[in-house]
Amino acid sequence: MIQKYPSVLLESAVNEFAKLPGVGRKTALRLVLHMLRQDNKTVENFSSALLNLKNEVKYCKSCYNISDADICPICANPARDKSIVCVVENIKEVMAIENTSQFKGLYHVLGGIISPIDGIGPGDLQIESLVKRVSEGHIKEIILALSTTMEGDTTNFYIYKKLAPYNIKISMIARGISIGDEIEYADEVTLGRSILNRTLFNESFNL
Secondary structure, three states, rough: OOOOOOOOOHHHHHHHHHHOOOOOOOHHHHHHHHHHHHOOHEEEEEEEHHHHHHOOOOOOOOOOEEOOOHHHHHHHHOEEEEEEEEEOEEEEHHHHHHHHOOEEEEEEEEOOOOHHHOEEHHHHOOHHHHHHHHHHOOOOOEEEEOOHHHHHHHHHOOOOHHHHHOEEEEEOOOOOOOOOOHHHHHHHHHHHHHHOOOEEEEHHOOO
16 A cells, blocks of 8 residues: 655655665654654754764774774774784674674774675675785784675685685684674674684684
């Protein structure tokens, strides 16, 4: 059944909210009506926050994490172990791992994982920049912390092959996280233990 709206402006706003991931048209309508009930200042603050985010947010020149400055606070922190780099899919995994308080190294955000069905290849990700970081000789260990899906494993293997020429340790988080699970949804205790109990990549896949 096609929803009829009493206002073209209302329908347009619902259409935009419905483009958000996980938001259906009923939820979009509820959100729009909520915003409509707010005063102008609240709506202006909401829209300004989104515009400022889009126009002013930066990506760390070192790890590609979202940042307010050219170098993110994690990379700029002298207390972090710069010899260990944890490779993750996106900012959500960085936040999840940071919440465990179990990892004291740096990160490298790929910006996705290899997924041919979605048209995402190695060239669409921050893999070559990772190779460049490793080639500079300061990194002793790479931890692959991608989701335990087919796409995640494919990306892990591709990165492993790209880094094979370098004399570094390549490990991956322990499989305390169930096969097919997304890292961002793992509880902090399980994720923290998976980081601490990481295993060598070639031992995990018998390479």
